[in-house]
Amino acid sequence: MLSPHRTEEILVPTEAGNLPGFLDLPDGTHGLVLFAHGSGSSRFSRRNRAVAQVLNRGGIGTLLFDLLTPSEHQRDERTAEHRFDIPLLIRRLVYAVDWAAADPCTEHLALGTFGASTGAAAALGAAALRPERVRAVVSRGGRPDLAVDMLEDVYQPTLFIVGGLDQTVLHLNRDAASHMPRPPAIEVVPDATHLFEEPGKLEQVAALARDFFRAHLRVPA
Numbered sequence: 001m002l003s004p005h006r007t008e009e010i011l012v013p014t015e016a017g018n019l020p021g022f023l024d025l026p027d028g029t030h031g032l033v034l035f036a037h038g039s040g041s042s043r044f045s046r047r048n049r050a051v052a053q054v055l056n057r058g059g060i061g062t063l064l065f066d067l068l069t070p071s072e073h074q075r076d077e078r079t080a081e082h083r084f085d086i087p088l089l090i091r092r093l094v095y096a097v098d099w100a101a102a103d104p105c106t107e108h109l110a111l112g113t114f115g116a117s118t119g120a121a122a123a124l125g126a127a128a129l130r131p132e133r134v135r136a137v138v139s140r141g142g143r144p145d146l147a148v149d150m151l152e153d154v155y156q157p158t159l160f161i162v163g164g165l166d167q168t169v170l171h172l173n174r175d176a177a178s179h180m181p182r183p184p185a186i187e188v189v190p191d192a193t194h195l196f197e198e199p200g201k202l203e204q205v206a207a208l209a210r211d212f213f214r215a216h217l218r219v220p221a
Contacts, residue, residue, distance in 0.1 A: 007023070012099050014092055019066045019067070019069065020065065020066055022063070023106075024063075026057075026060065026061060031061060031213060031218070032060070033055055034065075035063065036119030036126075037119050047116065049064065051202070055206070090121070090129070094129055097113075113137050114139075115140070120146075121143055124147045135156060136157045136159075137156055138158070141162060141169060143169070145175060155182050157182070160184050163188075163192030164189060164192055
């Protein structure tokens with residue numbers, strides 16, 4: 001097992017080549033959360049890394065990886081053509097789910113997905129396509145509406161976390177929830193905007209995600 005604070009660099013094989021990622025497995029963990037970052041971001045996302053650290057300290061493993069190849073990322077920075085290509089993002093996250101389910105270091109772990117912004121659609125889409133592997137889903141300031149055609153196939157416990165000042169996204173989350181067979185929990189963080197940049201707000205997001213994954217991935221406190 002990896003030590004609680006060690007990060008292992010891994011590669012997720014996909015149809016476009018290997019995508020680099022950071023894998024953290026706290027000692028004795030029972031769960032692993034795969035992150036799908038939002039528009040224009042990567043495995044270096046400051047906000048997702050902050051949330052991942054809280055999950056790690058709570059005994060939950062994390063995998064942050066790039067959903068785009070370097071050339072795709074460069075092209076996306078110029079044209080923004082990939083960041084809203086939800087089928088592509090879902091497909092890449094499914095590759096990561098399959099990798100985690102097959103790798104000897106992670107095959108025994110209960111899997112969850114965490115998506116931010118457009119990554120929330122990928123997190124939900126992967127759950128719909130891999131119901132036997134993905135046990136729980138969390139969205140942070142997400143756009144679940146972008147996966148509306150797949151929401152009726154998401155039966156896993158799901159948590160939507162939205163800033164109280166992010167009214168447009170809150171409306172989109174509530175509408176998306178109405179399309180799901182198992183209504184998700186919706187946590188509204190008071191006085192928080194879309195990116196949870198206000199003092200202490202991202203920490204609230206991370207604590208909500210940690211507690212949700214602990215409960216549904218059966219990670220001991």
